[in-house]
Amino acid sequence: MSATLLEISIRRFAALASLTPAEANAIRGLCERTLAIAAREVIRDEGATPPLLYFLLDGWAMTSIGLSDGGRQILKAHLPGDVMGAPSAPFAEAVETITAVTACTVAPFTREALAQTFQAQPRLGWLFFLAAQQERAALMDRLTAAGQLGAHRNLALLLLQLHARLDRASGDDVEIPLTQQQIGDMLGLTPVHVNRVVRDLDREGLIRRAGRRYELVDLARLRAFVGLPARTLAPPVQAAADDSPAPTTLRAR
Amino acid sequence: MSATLLEISIRRFAALASLTPAEANAIRGLCERTLAIAAREVIRDEGATPPLLYFLLDGWAMTSIGLSDGGRQILKAHLPGDVMGAPSAPFAEAVETITAVTACTVAPFTREALAQTFQAQPRLGWLFFLAAQQERAALMDRLTAAGQLGAHRNLALLLLQLHARLDRASGDDVEIPLTQQQIGDMLGLTPVHVNRVVRDLDREGLIRRAGRRYELVDLARLRAFVGLPARTLAPPVQAAADDSPAPTTLRAR
DNA sequence: CGCAGCCTTGAAAAACTTCAAACGGTGTGG
């Protein structure tokens, strides 16, 4: 696989702490096998057993849970560097369905391989733990939005969250390859209502939209509109100089 | 602190894998200091820095996020054995507020101490990771309910989830010390509507309620009503015989 | 006894869904 793609994954962890070469190699080891997936293809169905995990190396994907009555909730839109499928790790069967939004590249690995990584690189295990908590906090914000905010503020938050996660070299324009149907499945709204809300936000001047391109005109105003604080990570720590039992704390404070 | 209370915490991990004495001791080490908290008291406010973590040893507590406009979302009702506050670990400031529902006992510890535990007991780190993913799956189910299910099915799911987590020696009766206001804050409903829905479920014969005692009359019917599958954990694994780099996989399959 | 917190009920308003239909782009087969 291309080294540059893998580096995206590693960079994600580097936001939590800088990695030692051994740690970076351990991640590379998990990415041995890669798969190319076509847009809309199901990467892993809920119920699959045993549940695998996946690094998303390129493209957009999504995680969803289906209901017996045909509805589905999209829980997360995944960007390159994300670990996908981890919530199923403790369970006998996969909890969530993973689907490619655009064409994408993934690297599947087993939970056993990840468990071994925890043994071999305990500090990397800690970083995986922190990443999991970060995901949990994102879900908590999303649940808060679903429960407490109306459709307008909920959509505004989604745009802010995606904006924060995208490398936006291109100013505050974000290209979001999700249909309004899919956005509805993320927010718990009908596509019809999503459309009305999108146009409302546009009309109000909070965003400017053309097709699937969204421009966040005034970030501060949008954030104030939503009313949830931005989450800032604790400062990353340097990698330990060697692999011996580090006398320094992992996260100086 | 009482050994029996701590054992509750350890038992929670034992659902994922049986613990070695060293691992159990590591958890005990985290529980060195304990605090008694009065009902309704705030244990830790969002924004607190640095964010601590807590073992809940006794009583009910809850985790919530507040909004600038006064609303709040309750994200989880905590029972003895739960780790609380972990979602804030990667962040500079605490993301969630933790409040005692009933009088309770907690054991606070720092994220640095937990990071050290990952170093000293890597397999225990893996179990913490699995527990975090389990929490994540629970949030995903809750978000699915909030987005896709109506108020009735959403409340039914909450009752099923609490029922599954409670040690119910007393048949399918559960005593839930949450006010209808608080249940509303969990589900994203007004207390008025919660009340109507509770009485609807009672009238339909899906539950029988007296005060804060809820009897789940017919579990199978309730589950079918909700339409989300029950989540079953992968079988726990035995503790490794010693602490040497285990040649066996951590989770035989 | 009186207060405070919680539960309960009713009626009107708001938010969101459902149903229905039309428009525009895009790819495919004739």
Add this chain to the structure above:
DNA sequence: CCACACCGTTTGAAGTTTTTCAAGGCTGCG
């Protein structure tokens, strides 16, 4: 190259769910 079908977006109108506002009753506690 055109016609057609399909998918996603857009708009309108009616219906359902949930909220808001208001008020009364119950219980436990000082």
